[in-house]
Amino acid sequence: MFSYLRSIKERDPAARHYLQIILFYPGVKAVFWYRVANFLYTKLKLKLLGEFIMFMVRTIHGIEIHPAARIGKRLFIDHGSGVVIGETTVIGDDCTIYQGATLGGTGKERCKRHPTLGNNVMVGAGARILGNITIGDNVKIGANAVVLDDVEEGKTVVGIKGRTL
Amino acid sequence: MFSYLRSIKERDPAARHYLQIILFYPGVKAVFWYRVANFLYTKLKLKLLGEFIMFMVRTIHGIEIHPAARIGKRLFIDHGSGVVIGETTVIGDDCTIYQGATLGGTGKERCKRHPTLGNNVMVGAGARILGNITIGDNVKIGANAVVLDDVEEGKTVVGIKGRTL
Amino acid sequence: MFSYLRSIKERDPAARHYLQIILFYPGVKAVFWYRVANFLYTKLKLKLLGEFIMFMVRTIHGIEIHPAARIGKRLFIDHGSGVVIGETTVIGDDCTIYQGATLGGTGKERCKRHPTLGNNVMVGAGARILGNITIGDNVKIGANAVVLDDVEEGKTVVGIKGRTL
Numbered sequence: 001m002f003s004y005l006r007s008i009k010e011r012d013p014a015a016r017h018y019l020q021i022i023l024f025y026p027g028v029k030a031v032f033w034y035r036v037a038n039f040l041y042t043k044l045k046l047k048l049l050g051e052f053i054m055f056m057v058r059t060i061h062g063i064e065i066h067p068a069a070r071i072g073k074r075l076f077i078d079h080g081s082g083v084v085i086g087e088t089t090v091i092g093d094d095c096t097i098y099q100g101a102t103l104g105g106t107g108k109e110r111c112k113r114h115p116t117l118g119n120n121v122m123v124g125a126g127a128r129i130l131g132n133i134t135i136g137d138n139v140k141i142g143a144n145a146v147v148l149d150d151v152e153e154g155k156t157v158v159g160i161k162g163r164t165l
Numbered sequence: 166m167f168s169y170l171r172s173i174k175e176r177d178p179a180a181r182h183y184l185q186i187i188l189f190y191p192g193v194k195a196v197f198w199y200r201v202a203n204f205l206y207t208k209l210k211l212k213l214l215g216e217f218i219m220f221m222v223r224t225i226h227g228i229e230i231h232p233a234a235r236i237g238k239r240l241f242i243d244h245g246s247g248v249v250i251g252e253t254t255v256i257g258d259d260c261t262i263y264q265g266a267t268l269g270g271t272g273k274e275r276c277k278r279h280p281t282l283g284n285n286v287m288v289g290a291g292a293r294i295l296g297n298i299t300i301g302d303n304v305k306i307g308a309n310a311v312v313l314d315d316v317e318e319g320k321t322v323v324g325i326k327g328r329t330l
Numbered sequence: 331m332f333s334y335l336r337s338i339k340e341r342d343p344a345a346r347h348y349l350q351i352i353l354f355y356p357g358v359k360a361v362f363w364y365r366v367a368n369f370l371y372t373k374l375k376l377k378l379l380g381e382f383i384m385f386m387v388r389t390i391h392g393i394e395i396h397p398a399a400r401i402g403k404r405l406f407i408d409h410g411s412g413v414v415i416g417e418t419t420v421i422g423d424d425c426t427i428y429q430g431a432t433l434g435g436t437g438k439e440r441c442k443r444h445p446t447l448g449n450n451v452m453v454g455a456g457a458r459i460l461g462n463i464t465i466g467d468n469v470k471i472g473a474n475a476v477v478l479d480d481v482e483e484g485k486t487v488v489g490i491k492g493r494t495l
Binding site: 024061082098143161162164 | 385
């Protein structure tokens with residue numbers, strides 16, 4: 001738990017101290033409740049209860065994580081408003097996800113239909129990673145990038161910059 | 166009503182049963198309250214009351230629909246956080262809209278200044294459809310796509326994919 | 331205060347009268363509470379209290395403004411869901427920001443790491459303006475545009491339009 005807070009303080013220059021992170025970081029609350037809901041949903045098969053918890057998290061904090069998603073250690077969702085993480089998503093350790101990002105489906109697949117992220121992946125604001133694709137370790141996805149294919153480890157994918165008229 | 170729930174179950178692989186859809190789908194709640202607010206606003210001319218209802222829906226569920234928008238049958242707003250549907254928008258039957266999408270204006274038009282969507286249109290996450298344009302039946306708009314011109318029926322518009330460095 | 335409401339009525343064709351703007355415009359409430367929180371945070375050094383106020387604004391209205399950001403007169407945040415304005419952002423007078431826009435950092439800078447906007451800048455829905463860059467007076471940033479470099483005054487930056495298949 002402490003290593004989690006310390007890792008956030010390292011990743012966010014606006015973080016002043018641990019109390020502030022615990023009190024005011026919606027992404028920290030969302031991931032905490034996801035851990036509870038995931039346990040209820042997958043281990044105790046209390047699916048409706050797990051869904052209820054994540055519905056409340058989405059209502060209060062604007063962050064939507066399906067209770068059946070599989071998420072590694074120290075996920076940091078920064079700001080987080082509008083984030084959607086789908087049912088069959090797999091996320092490795094030490095990933096960072098910014099506001100408005102979607103780890104979702106394309107509507108063409110069933111069963112495993114959401115992305116698999118390696119370790120230490122960064123997903124920029126508003127990025128859309130869609131379908132049963134694999135994003136390698138240490139990949140950085142830029143803001144508003146649309147990603148529909150596998151990305152090799154260590155690569156950077158950038159959204160297309162606006163054009164000045 | 167039942168045909169609406171069944172159509173959602175067909176469109177969303179994560180939907181397990183009807184009770185879950187009624188309890189935990191913010192888009193279902195938002196569209197229900199829009200029907201009430203639209204009746205109050207347009208038929209009874211209780212404009213402030215209609216606006217109040219949709220303000221509460223936006224506060225609780227993060228989905229913003231102007232009570233004067235005209236929306237057809239079985240609209241499914243999936244996830245829905247950040248969706249904005251403007252005052253003069255017209256939406257046909259059986260459309261699906263994902264989180265973060267905007268049906269909005271460009272700021273250059275008055276009166277009819279928002280889009281008109283045909284039937285069975287799919288609007289991907291974060292897509293921005295702006296201005297008094299017409300989107301034909303069965304069109305699919307991809308995630309994060311910016312659409313400023315009419316789209317013929319049956320076409321697909323894709324957002325520009327991120328570039329791997 | 332009155333000139334602020336009048337400027338909103340001029341900028342938003344959906345605004346019907348001042349009462350409606352005061353009651354139902356989340357962006358007006360967010361900017362009001364930002365003024366309170368900014369005073370507490372920067373003048374009285376009550377940082378935790380300023381952060382608490384903006385945390386509540388984000389929870390209720392879905393608009394996130396760091397209490398230390400410097401914001402000029404008559405900022406209008408329209409719709410506003412998902413907006414994030416970072417700690418070292420500077421915004422001039424008479425700017426308009428739409429839903430889902432981010433004035434944020436790239437993660438590569440410390441200290442001043444967020445944008446500086448001139449006067450009368452328009453930031454479209456879902457636009458991402460990232461890093462310690464300067465956006466000149468009267469610039470318009472289109473929907474979903476990614477902006478990582480300075481923009482000269484009077485220019486328009488457009489997001490890349492979706493491609494029709």
